[in-house]
Amino acid sequence: MQTTLDNFRERILAASASGIALQIQGGGSKHWYGQEVQGEVLDTRAYSGILAYDPTELVLTARSGTPLAEIETALAAQNQMLAFEPPHFGATTTIGGVVAAGLSGPRRPAVGAARDFVLGVSLMNGQGQVLEFGGQVMKNVAGYDVSRLLTGSMGCLGLLLDISIKVLPRPFAETTLVFALSEADALTRLNQWAGQALPISASCWHVGRLMLRLSGAEAAVRAAKVRLGGEEMQDATAFWIALREQTQDFFQQEEEHGLWRLSLPSTSAALKLTGKSMIEWGGAQRWLYSTEKPELIRLTALAAGGHASLFRGGDKSIGVFAPLSAPLEKIHRRLKNTFDPAGIFNPGRMYKGW
Numbered sequence: 454m455q456t457t458l459d460n461f462r463e464r465i466l467a468a469s470a471s472g473i474a475l476q477i478q479g480g481g482s483k484h485w486y487g488q489e490v491q492g493e494v495l496d497t498r499a500y501s502g503i504l505a506y507d508p509t510e511l512v513l514t515a516r517s518g519t520p521l522a523e524i525e526t527a528l529a530a531q532n533q534m535l536a537f538e539p540p541h542f543g544a545t546t547t548i549g550g551v552v553a554a555g556l557s558g559p560r561r562p563a564v565g566a567a568r569d570f571v572l573g574v575s576l577m578n579g580q581g582q583v584l585e586f587g588g589q590v591m592k593n594v595a596g597y598d599v600s601r602l603l604t605g606s607m608g609c610l611g612l613l614l615d616i617s618i619k620v621l622p623r624p625f626a627e628t629t630l631v632f633a634l635s636e637a638d639a640l641t642r643l644n645q646w647a648g649q650a651l652p653i654s655a656s657c658w659h660v661g662r663l664m665l666r667l668s669g670a671e672a673a674v675r676a677a678k679v680r681l682g683g684e685e686m687q688d689a690t691a692f693w694i695a696l697r698e699q700t701q702d703f704f705q706q707e708e709e710h711g712l713w714r715l716s717l718p719s720t721s722a723a724l725k726l727t728g729k730s731m732i733e734w735g736g737a738q739r740w741l742y743s744t745e746k747p748e749l750i751r752l753t754a755l756a757a758g759g760h761a762s763l764f765r766g767g768d769k770s771i772g773v774f775a776p777l778s779a780p781l782e783k784i785h786r787r788l789k790n791t792f793d794p795a796g797i798f799n800p801g802r803m804y805k806g807w
Contacts, residue, residue, distance in 0.1 A: 454516070457499045461612060462581040464495055469579050469795040477608035477799055479518055480545025483554050485765060487607050487802045488773050495612065497549050503527060504615060511620050512572065517549025517613040524548055528620055536564040536621040540697050549613045555605025558697040559655035559666070562719075562734040564621065568604035573617040576603065576610070579793040583614065602788070608799040609807065610792040624654070624668035626675070629692065630683035632663040636723045636732070639663040643735045644720055651677050657696055658732040659703060666693060696733070703731050706742050711767020713750055715739040717759035724753055740764075747771045774803060 468475050474492025484490060497518040505514040508531040515524055521541060528534055538558025539551040552574070557566045573587025587600035603610060634642060639658040646653060652669035664686065667674045678685070686692060695701045704712065706729065715724070719736040728743030743750060747763070754761035760775035777785060789796070789807060801807060 454500060454502075458577075458583075458614070461495070461500070461577055465577060465579065465612065465797070466581045468493075468797045469581075472795065473797065474800045475797050477553070477612055479547030479550040480520070480543065482541060482543035482546040483550055483556075486554060488769055488805060490802060491800055492797070497547065497612070500614065501547075508533060511622075512617060513620055514615060514617040515548050516615055517547060517552075519548050521546045521548055521551055532623050533620045534623050535570070535618070537561055537567050537570055538693075538697055539567060540699070542698060548616055548618070552604050552613060552616055552618075553606065553608045559657070559693050559733060560668075562656075562737060563654040563668070568601040570619045571600045571604045571616065572619055574600050574603055575614040576792075577612040577614060579611065579795050579797060584611075587617065607802045609789060609803055611798060624670075626671040626673075627654070627666065627668045627689075628674055628678060629664055629666045629686040629689035630678065630681055631686050632665070632683045633661060634658070634663045635661065636730075639732070640721075640723060640736045646681075647719065647735055651681070653677075653735075655693060656733065656735050659730075664689075664692065703729070703740070709766070710742065710744055711763045712765040713741040713743065713761050713767075714764040715741060715750075715754045715759060715761045717754060717757050721757040721759065724757065726750060726753055751775060772805065777804075 464475065475495045476490050476492040477495050477497065478484070479497045499518060500516045501518040501520070503513065503515045503519060503524065506527060511533070513524065513528070521539065522544065525535065538560045540556055540558055552567065552571060555567050571587070573585070575583055575585045577583050586603070603613065632642070636658060642663065643656055652667050652673045653665060654668035655666035657664045665681070665683065666689065667677050715738070717737060717739060719734070721736060724739070726741060726743055726745055728741050728745065731740040732738070733740070741750070751761045762775060763769065763771065763773045786807070
């Protein structure tokens with residue numbers, strides 16, 4: 454793989470010298486996410502392979518171009534998983550793309566976000582230098598915050614190389630319950646249940662139905678099922694996969710005005726915005742199709758203590774991600790200048806003009 458690394462370095466140094474932008478890309482499954490991509494493609498898939506996997510230590514290390522499907526197959530053979538349930542959005546997604554996008558699936562409120570599972574990374578910066586952050590165990594905290602910082606950075610800070618990630622055992626038992634509830638009642642129930650010792654691993658409300666997944670020891674799941682009631686869903690695994698991959702009918706709607714992702718405190722009440730909505734993560738993640746003005750959507754989310762992003766479709770000229778406050782923007786710009794002084798990595802992918 455040294456030849457591959459040398460090729461990466463040559464491309465990066467040449468781009469830095471000439472000012473040519475590089476579009477870091479693995480399988481391209483999230484090509485649509487963020488602002489419009491720019492530059493020549495720097496394909497990471499030649500840098501592939503699982504470097505180390507110790508099921509007893511719950512740690513896997515892989516090169517950034519490794520297909521996510523390959524990693525999940527290796528984990529499944531040991532009855533383990535990437536607990537934050539990263540969405541694939543296609544068969545070609547790589548582990549580098551998973552970390553760069555920083556997206557988490559339905560299990561996120563129960564186990565944590567993608568960045569909580571990234572133990573360490575190595576990265577090639579804009580000078581062609583290989584930098585290492587974090588390690589392969591949770592106790593190694595040196596540089597751990599930088600590893601978390603790189604998760605969700607959309608490839609704007611550098612080229613991810615090797616990634617060490619924490620894995621977890623699959624639950625012994627799992628079932629999904631369905632309740633007929635209004636949006637307001639569903640939010641109330643979810644927040645009540647969140648304060649109780651219940652093995653809730655995912656939730657989703659849409660058009661009067663609340664789906665609640667229970668995961669864990671068989672006795673705990675069985676006791677929670679009796680306590681909560683509801684109707685048991687058949688083929689629930691397919692439902693949660695479709696939710697994770699956004700292949701459900703809700704996500705197939707016209708994208709003229711775009712699909713909005715609202716990140717809010719779970720205790721936030723139902724929002725007074727017109728449109729079609731779906732709620733996940735116990736109320737903390739809300740999907741919205743709306744003809745309301747983007748300014749109103751963002752102000753409403755801000756007033757509720759959160760923020761709104763234009764996740765898919767719509768007019769990206771308004772800015773995909775919520776605008777940063779002046780202090781945060783200053784920090785982000787300093788980080789960008791430190792890792793990528795020539796500004797060649799995925800310019801404008803997160804914010805226009807960066």
